[in-house]
Amino acid sequence: MGGGPMGGMGMPAEKSKNFGPSAKRLVSRLVPERAAIVWVILLGVVSVVLSVLGPKILGQATNLIFEGFISAQLPEGATKQQVVDGLRAQGNDQQADMVQAMNLHPGQGIDFAAVGTVLAWVLGLYIVAALFGWAQGYVLNGVTQRTVYRLREDVETKLHRLPLSYFDTMQRGELLSRVTNDIDNISQTLQQTMSQLLTSLLTVVGVLVMMFVISPVLALIALVTIPLTIIITTVIAKRSQKLFVAQWARTGTLNAQVEESYSGHALVRVFGRRKEVGERFDVENGELYNASFGAQFVSGIIMPAMMFVGNLVYVAIAVVGGLMVAGGAISLGDVQAFIQYSRQFTQPLSQLGSMANLLQSGVASAERVFELLDADEEVPDPVEPERPAAATGRLEFEDVSFSYDPEKPLIEHLSLVAEPGQSIAIVGPTGAGKTTLVNLIMRFYELDSGRITLDGVDITHMTRDALRSRMGMVLQDTWLFAGSIRDNIRYGRPDATDEELLAAARATYVDRFVRTLPDGYDTVLDDEASNLSAGEKQLITIARAFLADPSVLILDEATSSVDTRTELLLQQAMTALRADRTSFVIAHRLSTIRDADLIIVMEHGTIVEQGTHAQLLEAGGAYARLYEAQFAAPIDDDEATPAVPTGLTSLTGGAS
Template identity: 60%
Template sequence: MSMHGRGAPPGRALHVRATVGRLAGVMRPDAGKLALVVLMAIGAVGLTVAAPRILGAATDVIFAGVIGRMTPAGVSRDELIAGLRASGQQQQADLLSGMSFVPGQGVDTGRLAGILLTVLALYLVAFLLNWLQARLIAAAVQRAMYTLRRSVQGKLARLPMAHFHDHPRGEVLSRVTNDIDNLAQTLNQTLTQIVVSVLTVLGVLVMMISISPALAVVAVVSVPLSAVITVLVARRSQPQFMAQWNRTGALNAHIEEMFTGHEVVTAFGRQDQAKATFDATNTELYEASRRAQFVSGLIMPLMMFVSNLVYVAVAVVGALQVASGLITIGSVQAFVQYARQFSQPLGQLGGMLNLLQSGLASAERVFELLDAPEQSPDPADPARLPTARGLVAFEDVSFRYRQDTPLIEHLDLRAEPGQTVAVVGPTGAGKTTLVNLLLRFYELDGGRITIDGVDIAAMTRDELRGHFGMVLQDPWVFGGTIRENLAYGAPDAGEDEIVAVARATSVDHVVRSLPDGYDTVLSDDGSALSAGQKQLVTIARAQLADPEILILDEATSSVDTRTEVLIQQAMNRLRAGRTSFVIAHRLSTIRDADLILVLEDGRVVEQGDHEALLAARGHYWELYNAQFTAPAVEEEVSR
């Protein structure tokens, strides 16, 4: 069983600058909208930052009204302050000197209402700008992800088969699905938030300095302290997140394996071992996640602690300045709000650090897939075979999956038009490799393969494969009706053609037994059919496509003996006039083949028909006896 884990992406991008540059390139078509988003963010932040200062003026109006009502009418403000100084009440005089009030007059409700309506209008406009920029950024991000998914899908079609041979299926799927989804989430949450946070810090800093440079210095002290806390916590949390993601991938891989091989696990009674492995991996994931979340969760409490310290310092220093008449109470109130606004975006920036790293790591993994070496391009002036006769020749063909491990060396074989060529041999002899080379799933290291004298490398892959019909050992059906599955290789086939081929391959009686007949909808794993019935469907599909060349790679290995006989009879009729390659371990299925090739270590060690090869008493004779006479020999020995 292979490890096809689909866990979270790694935690840190290795090439941040290059990755960010490529992301910018993906989003370049929406550059105008992104610029508009930035302008809206500037406007929303400016309005939000201005509101506390205006609210401070409202506080001053209220406080001035209270003081004015408490003071005697008939004297001016300056006379009242001078009288207090003359009587030795210096502190009260300093406090009133920083205020604008009219003795004997209460709260100016008209001015207060105007200020409050202004603040309400500011917040409403800021809300509208934030809503519009959220819509624009969501549209831009999803359009970029659409483009990225389309690029990845196109890339998968251009990747050589060797890429999927070297990379587990779950790893490829993780990059196509999990990583792109993670990148979309990261961009949605951080793209505007980073801009807003930075603008908020700058805007609030300007407002604080305009109110009181001394108080601004007190508030700014929190910046390096917050930065140090964020960096220290991020360094400690990063390894924990890496461990968490690795354990998540291992757990997902184990679950996928156990569910995929559930019948095997149950048959061998290994449920307890599978459960023990799950419990151990799940415990490791729990511990890694607990540590990661705990360490990263320290950022916000620590930032709040720093924020509270700043709040206390601002309150103390601000009270002293109010008492000295340097600023008003409303200004202190506004400054306290700014101090809160100043620390909040800093905390948000710290909290987004891990998310941003994860998103960039996902982007890097997607770009790695997009940068993977592609299969060689089709020739600019390709050869065509409008109707192939089916003369297939391997001429001095050499191939190896890995450069240091030879597989096929200097192979020559020839299949005449209309011949049925059977390929047999022990596991690893190179039987399926011949099919992979014939369909150009892999490129040759030496020699050439021709069809009717035309080098297949001179043809486009689509043109080449259009002349083949193929049935694999593992039957594949997709989510759709049985009719759609049968007509997959011949979408224009009529109902009569479909039914005729279904009857010839014994599919029709299977379909007739289902409630909806040919309209029965199969799931993507074809669970409504047995393995043998699915194989019948795939064989019928290949026959309905009516190719010039047939490839049957262990095509009857999943059917019972009776069905195998029916399939063989149908194939004997349909192979007439077609070149057929049959790869088989069950030698009973190839007795009537025109030519049998015996492969061993990538070489044709014998060839001929069934009777001739048995008479030669060579490799084929040994394979035949091992398959058909070994039980009788063992019975004799046991006696």
């Protein structure tokens, strides 16, 4: 990775993680919802029990219809035993056994009143079961959404505790994908799997009990489904898990590429790289397609496989049940109920198998979010922080060493004192460590050795909030959020009055161009603040720093995007602002730092020269060479005219 902020981009890992630990950790996020989950289970139990009783009771209606139909075919006045004896006398023992098992009333037809009563009971059971199921879903939805709400809160809090070095090695689009897409996928997974998983497990248990009550023999046949389900799900899940991890990793990579191309779309057009960007998108999109297709296809095999197993069991139950009815071992209504139970038994098993698809996708997303939550955080603030007795702005570097990469030293044994009210300019070639120096002041990075003190207190002994509240920083890259100009300026000090805000705007010449806008300070900026020029955006960021009224001011190429006249006005305003404040000014245009109290020249992380503008010019060292490179005398016209080859004089008119 490159040294410095945004110096490198990290690629998302595609290595498959352990499914079990990640799933267990995801489930542990539900612990705060224990009470609600108990209610979910109780409501689910009642709903499933009522639903499971339905087929058994409905089987009684079938028995009433079938037995009434048979009774109508028998001679009125005869007893069931006489009918049975007659069938045995004719050698129809199997029919005799079937009639013996029935509750017949020879000569009587179907008792429709009794059938209606049974159907009313079944209808009532299903309505109550549906109500309990709705209540379960309502409570469960709250459990899921609160769990995901807390997860989002944890991720947001984590982002504020991560060091700047983490963001240096993570693509913005990849990070956004974890915070948005992956968490949304977790929410969907929890919502669907928790409801189906609980209902399916309860249904399997309830149906299994009822099947054993009706016929242990048929129940044993149905149990064959369970080991087959486990084997099929396990084999397919192992193959699809890696593909789901790759799918969400590729999603993050594609999002990063799209975000990068969109944010730099102007440069893409300027340099004619639309075809190259499109080809790169096609490659990433193709990789995501392959990973997604493979994951969905492999995991999608589970449901058809389970349906096939369920159909085989259904056929076996129908055949064996029919033989048992013919033999009088079981009633027709019980066989009908058992067939319904077999369907209810295989359906939740199929759902459990198909849930492996969604569950693996959700756990793959959870792993990526947990990676973010497990990232190393900033060094915690001291338990008993110190605060400077007076906010004078005296900064001292004492033998400071720092590097982004241990193999590549950057700043070594740097010592420097910035007195209160002193203006210090930092100059040097790109990569010399100028921005790094001010980042160390802000404690965006931790020192390798040495220390930095603010008003006599080691900055590591202060809280970061206390330290940064004394700092005002304006960067070369402006940052404005979607909102009004007034809100963007007030971001520097939310409790500032309108009068103080206007004073800061006038001091930085923001008021001059804001007055020309139709809505003035209430003008709303879009996400990229594209309705302002680069110079106007930078002026607003400077006004924001002015309003913060810091004791230490850091300007990192803060005037690079304004015109020369505005820059002169800003220099005058900054001179007033820097009074009684320590200021660090990073500038490449040396004309802007002539009046600095101290100019520091850095090369390769080391201070090679320091002094005033006049002293450094007189020394004739590195600063003098930089100055001469910018303000050298014009080249003589004769020297600038290229020599014309003699053979081409006729073409240039030189011969005449």
